Amino acid sequence: MKKHFLLSFLLLGFVGVGLQAQEALFRAQQIISPEVHQDNSVTFRLLAPNAQSIQITDDFLPTVKIESPMGQMDGPGRADLVKGENGIWEFKSQILGPELYNYSFIIDGFTTTDPNNPFLIRDVASVTNIFIIGGGHAELYKTNDIPHGSVTRRWYDSPGLGMDRRITIYTPPGYENSTEKYPVLYLLHGAGGDEEAWISLGRTAQIMDNLIAQGKANPMIVVMPNGNVIQDAAPGEGSMGYYKPQFMVPKTMDGTYEANFMDIVKFVESNYRVKADKANRAIAGLSMGGFHTMHISRYYPNTFDYVGLFSAAIMPREDATAKVYSDIEGTLKNQMNNGFKLYWIAIGKTDFLFDANTAYRKMLDNMGMKYEYVESEGGHTWRNWRVYLTEFAPRLF
Template sequence: MNRLSVLTATMLMCATSWAQQALWGGASIISPEIHDNNTVTFRLKAPKAVRVQVTGDFLPSTPIETPRGIWEGPGIADLKENKDGIWEFTTTAPLAPELYGYSFIVDGLKIMDPSNVYMIRDVATVTNVFIIGGERADLYRVNDVPHGTVRRMWYNSPTLNMERRITVYTPAGYETSGKSYPVFYLLHGAGGDEEAWINLGRTSQILDNLIAQGKAEPMIVVMTNGNAWQEAAPGESSNGFTAPSMRPTDAKNAIEGGFELAFPDVVKFIEKNFRTKKGRANRAIAGLSMGSFHSANISRYYPDMFGYVGLFSGAASKNEKSNCPVYTDFEGKLKVQFDKKPLLYYIACGKTDFVYQGVSDYRKLLDDNGYKYEYFESEGGHIWRNWRIYLTEFAPKLFK
């Protein structure tokens, strides 16, 4: 064997060694195990633990009092230890189809399930996830259908004087069709970023499946970063691995109404760099919680920009103390918007959401003025389970 062959063989052996290293210590425990009847068993090997619990949104919720009201916190259940030091918990009833999140608590310390590599970050919290298939939850899965493309891109915002990051979904066939497409701008809530809807909201899976089923028009979906002081999601900007936060980390960049005022920068970038259909009939905007507030403000401040508006778990509200042009003359701007007759003004909220009363008050304002809108009410509160539902309900109504 010549020296080149020996070198090549050595490199291949090293590469194989490093590839196998990631498998060393791999878990042999199955967790979570989804049974045929949709009950689920969770397992954790912790022979020295005194108490092991599982917490997740598949359990009955626990009310949590916060400055913003009562939130629905994940429930908690105890695991039982068997003779091998493996702790187990099996749900007593089958779980309904849904995407669920969970984690373990070992002697008071919250940890991830080492047997489940699938995890999602929500603000500063990381949880393991699993899906119970069937019904609406099948829209959250990767199915054997044509798939769109997801891009993380940077654009320049002259208004905010910074480069900013967005996530863009283009439907299957975009690259080769030569066609132009309508655009749906989808906004996250407080503490979220341009990663929230694509990960927690399952946007690409939902759009792939709805489009393949003929229930939604092929469309471009733009997921922005609604924190005007940020370049991008934590860990994805020039600030490095900063801790996720729901509040501005740099007060000098926290411009009142900055995100709303700068939104045309996003639209101009998208329409310059993608094949898009122009005009309000081909643009939609929607968001959850804070993103709902942003969507209401943006669509009211720029009444000719969006024909379709979606407010998920949130509503517009007057800010009489503000001098920011986005917030002044609230009812005057609202009248102008509805005089132009939005093609769809959609509001959705959970029955136990802490913003329910605020949404009801806003609906009354619309009703008193004869402004037409569509309302969808679900069970539950201020949770991603609802926001995924609202996306599956709203997207098929667009661009018809």
């Protein structure tokens, strides 16, 4: 009797779970959003029968100017959805070019994600949906049927910072089964980012897999550290637990990170099969990471043969009083005299850091320091930084 009761109870439980699953399925009404059409226009849908107004905000609409902690920047535009039958709202975009896009909905003033699209990405404290329009450079952002590298999260000891810290490392296809040694690219994030930024927002693993498979880039290890020295890991991944990420945290650009960067290099060269010399080290970064890259590469002027500044946040700072920031021109001259193979600067025409980068290039010109310069469309966005990585990585090693 007890066995029958238990069996009945379990069956009822399974039925209940099944009914809940079906109920969730029915509530979704099998809405497809986003729906990419053959001409690469996209339709977005949302079931919200009681809403008064719904907008979509995304990076494929005309940009608007917004105020940020870094100054006035380009922000995503907005467009209205139209309410149709059964309380389903719709918006159809124009034909979109190849790209990884992100978007959110604004329902009666409240910004939220698309419940019919489970693919999300975090940028600082904002979470948005994503989708890819294929073709062109966006093919490099896809996971294609090719050999794949590995992505690991390691913890390294930083004696200079007095803590163990988390780091993201990409190793190329075949690394685990070979005895070969590889060159290393140290790839640094911007303000508000962490060791997750380049691998998620930047699509680093997909880009490197595709470039290597196409023979456009040499197999290499890519090291993506956390540039926020008060954190041992990204929010929610370290000892500080779950907390809201901030755009700028204390000590982010005060010289501490740059002064202790060799802790990262020593860990990598002690734990991975690498070619541990200047000719096989590269360093690059976006925005704040470009600031860090510029200072690290000149503070250790005989360490990196390849340097990449992506929309670098090179500007005067009141807190830039540490030893790392002293004698900038003198250390740049040392870096120049030691020789390097590539000093690569890229920025968008409407980037709020454009003038600062122009001034920096003028200083390099006056010194006679050689560099390559790429000027793209657009502003201070991941859309540019992903492209910069696809152009920079093939130039290495």
